[in-house]
Amino acid sequence: MLNLTFIFRVRPLNPRETKISDGSAIEFPGNGQILLTGLNEVPGSKGIKTKLFSYNVVFEPGATQEDVMEYSGIKRLIEMAVEGFSTTAFCYGQTGSGKTHTLTGPPGLFQGRVDPLSENHGLVFRSFMHLFRSLQERSETHFILKASFLEIYNEKVIDLLNPGSARKPLAVRWSKKSGRFFVENLFTVDCEELDDLLAVLEEGMRNRVMGSHSMNEHSSRSHTILTVHITSEQQMENGVFITKQGKINFVDLAGSEMTKKTHSEGKTLEEANNINKSLMVLGYCIASLSDSRKKNGHIPYRDSKLTKLLADSLAGSGVTLMIACISPAKSNLTESLNTLRYASRAKRIRNKPIIVMDPREALIMSLKREVKALHNENEHLRTALRLGVDTLISDPNLSGSRQHLKTPTQVNLEHVADMEGSELAELVKHYAQENEALRRENSELFSIRDLLVRDQEVVCRENERLLKKLEDVNSVCCRSPIIPVRPTYSSELLNSSVGDLEGSNIWTNPLNSSSGSLQSLKEMRNKVVKNCHDMNFDAII
Numbered sequence: 001m002l003n004l005t006f007i008f009r010v011r012p013l014n015p016r017e018t019k020i021s022d023g024s025a026i027e028f029p030g031n032g033q034i035l036l037t038g039l040n041e042v043p044g045s046k047g048i049k050t051k052l053f054s055y056n057v058v059f060e061p062g063a064t065q066e067d068v069m070e071y072s073g074i075k076r077l078i079e080m081a082v083e084g085f086s087t088t089a090f091c092y093g094q095t096g097s098g099k100t101h102t103l104t105g106p107p108g109l110f111q112g113r114v115d116p117l118s119e120n121h122g123l124v125f126r127s128f129m130h131l132f133r134s135l136q137e138r139s140e141t142h143f144i145l146k147a148s149f150l151e152i153y154n155e156k157v158i159d160l161l162n163p164g165s166a167r168k169p170l171a172v173r174w175s176k177k178s179g180r181f182f183v184e185n186l187f188t189v190d191c192e193e194l195d196d197l198l199a200v201l202e203e204g205m206r207n208r209v210m211g212s213h214s215m216n217e218h219s220s221r222s223h224t225i226l227t228v229h230i231t232s233e234q235q236m237e238n239g240v241f242i243t244k245q246g247k248i249n250f251v252d253l254a255g256s257e258m259t260k261k262t263h264s265e266g267k268t269l270e271e272a273n274n275i276n277k278s279l280m281v282l283g284y285c286i287a288s289l290s291d292s293r294k295k296n297g298h299i300p301y302r303d304s305k306l307t308k309l310l311a312d313s314l315a316g317s318g319v320t321l322m323i324a325c326i327s328p329a330k331s332n333l334t335e336s337l338n339t340l341r342y343a344s345r346a347k348r349i350r351n352k353p354i355i356v357m358d359p360r361e362a363l364i365m366s367l368k369r370e371v372k373a374l375h376n377e378n379e380h381l382r383t384a385l386r387l388g389v390d391t392l393i394s395d396p397n398l399s400g401s402r403q404h405l406k407t408p409t410q411v412n413l414e415h416v417a418d419m420e421g422s423e424l425a426e427l428v429k430h431y432a433q434e435n436e437a438l439r440r441e442n443s444e445l446f447s448i449r450d451l452l453v454r455d456q457e458v459v460c461r462e463n464e465r466l467l468k469k470l471e472d473v474n475s476v477c478c479r480s481p482i483i484p485v486r487p488t489y490s491s492e493l494l495n496s497s498v499g500d501l502e503g504s505n506i507w508t509n510p511l512n513s514s515s516g517s518l519q520s521l522k523e524m525r526n527k528v529v530k531n532c533h534d535m536n537f538d539a540i541i
């Protein structure tokens with residue numbers, strides 16, 4: 001199952017590019033195709049002028065923020081997070097290609113009073129609105145939302161919701177329990193209302209490190225990860241509560257940059273080196289994951305903070321939407337080519353996403369599913385065999401499996417999360433026992449069915465033999481001059497009553513004293529009719 005989807009957004013030429021007549025090097029032939037032109041001017045192009053890339057979703061420069069929300073697949077990602085999956089949307093691309101614009105909007109949107117109706121809002125703001133609408137539609141489920149927002153600046157993790165005046169970095173540690181990396185002491189905010197989530201976004205955006213270089217006046221100098229944890233509690237038919245823990249990460253990667261082109265030096269150069277290094281590690285991880293020979297080997301997640309924190313999304317149980325942002329300008333052709341190639345490599349990662357659940361609850365769920373399937377199968381078998389539940393229970397041939405089901409273990413089906421270990425163990429035991437009893441009953445029903453099928457075959461053969469005998473007698477009768485000729489009577493025989501036949505002279509044959517034959521014919525016929533009646537042919541599947 002594919003868990004990494006790539007989509008593309010090509011931004012319009014910016015005023016600077018238009019001013020210096022830096023034309024577009026990208027054409028859109030349609031059907032999700034991107035045609036790079038003028039490649040022969042790129043060093044190492046070996047004379048190739050154009051290259052065509054094909055993808056499922058490509059947003060052309062005219063696409064609006066709403067278009068991206070509607071057609072990028074982000075809505076599905078949110079639904080999956082609500083259903084308990086770990087999901088990630090991240091924006092990748094060279095500096096100034098429109099990553100921040102796509103995720104959160106243009107620069108300055110979060111300065112001063114934020115206009116909630118602005119058309120400039122990016123995917124994060126729109127996703128929060130969609131998330132709350134989606135939760136409201138599921139009134140039968142109780143949801144708890146928590147959000148955190150961090151940035152990785154120069155390989156240091158800073159809490160954007162609680163940066164402190166010194167912007168003290170937080171440690172990234174490995175959790176044995178959850179089997180993943182986590183940020184120690186990261187501020188996590190309870191978000192009961194949509195406004196709480198929006199406040200998290202605003203606060204984080206204000207605290208983010210921005211810089212300026214020749215290619216982007218408002219360049220993000222850090223990677224940011226905004227995470228919304230979604231815990232859902234739903235009551236099942238029998239009172240058991242099932243808890244699922246989904247999450248959605250919005251990752252705005254700092255832009256890859258050619259330091260020569262951005263004229264970086266000093267602090268900006270150090271930032272650029274760190275950005276490029278962590279993006280390179282991300283590239284290695286993606287390349288290793290997409291290479292089937294290396295997939296189960298070493299993946300260098302530990303080589304950067306970014307890959308440590310994204311490891312579960314890339315390789316584990318997550319579902320990822322990668323939005324590759326591209327500049328159309330001729331002057332950025334090499335970078336655009338790199339982004340498209342990077343995406344082509346990453347497209348090959350496939351994993352099986354899984355819902356994150358408490359292992360004990362997962363066991364109960366799987367036992368419940370099995371119990372339900374067995375119940376259904378047994379019910380079907382019972383109907384097919386025309387045996388009522390009571391018949392089965394009173395049938396001494398059946399083991400005590402049904403008796404057990406009539407008096408199930410009494411278990412306190414309270415809120416599972418609040419249950420003591422011993423209570424949970426008892427619940428698991430109960431389902432395991434019920435499961436076992438149903439399995440036994442299932443195999444007994446199957447043996448009964450096999451037995452009946454065998455009986456049916458024997459009776460069919462017996463009937464065929466009797467009908468053959470009737471045919472023989474018929475032919476003897478036909479040869480007698482006294483007996484009027486009837487074309488065939490085996491079917492007529494089966495359709496008429498015994499009384500009809502007795503009164504009829506077609507059976508009397510004084511020459512071969514056929515009263516004995518009549519008697520045996522009647523017996524045979526009765527036997528066939530009885531066999532057919534006894535064996536309900538339709539009932540056996």
Ligand SMILES: Nc1ncnc2c1ncn2[C@@H]1O[C@H](COP(=O)(O)OP(=O)(O)OP(=O)(O)O)[C@@H](O)[C@H]1O
Pocket residue numbers: 010011012014061093094095096097098099100101102105106107216218219220221253254255256325
């Ligand atoms: N689709 C678009 N439509 C209009 N303007 C855009 C679009 N994409 C980007 N821009 C503008 O281009 C400029 C650079 O975009 P942005 O800052 O989002 O790039 P970035 O990839 O995040 O860069 P960096 O990696 O340096 O942070 C911004 O002024 C932004 O508003």
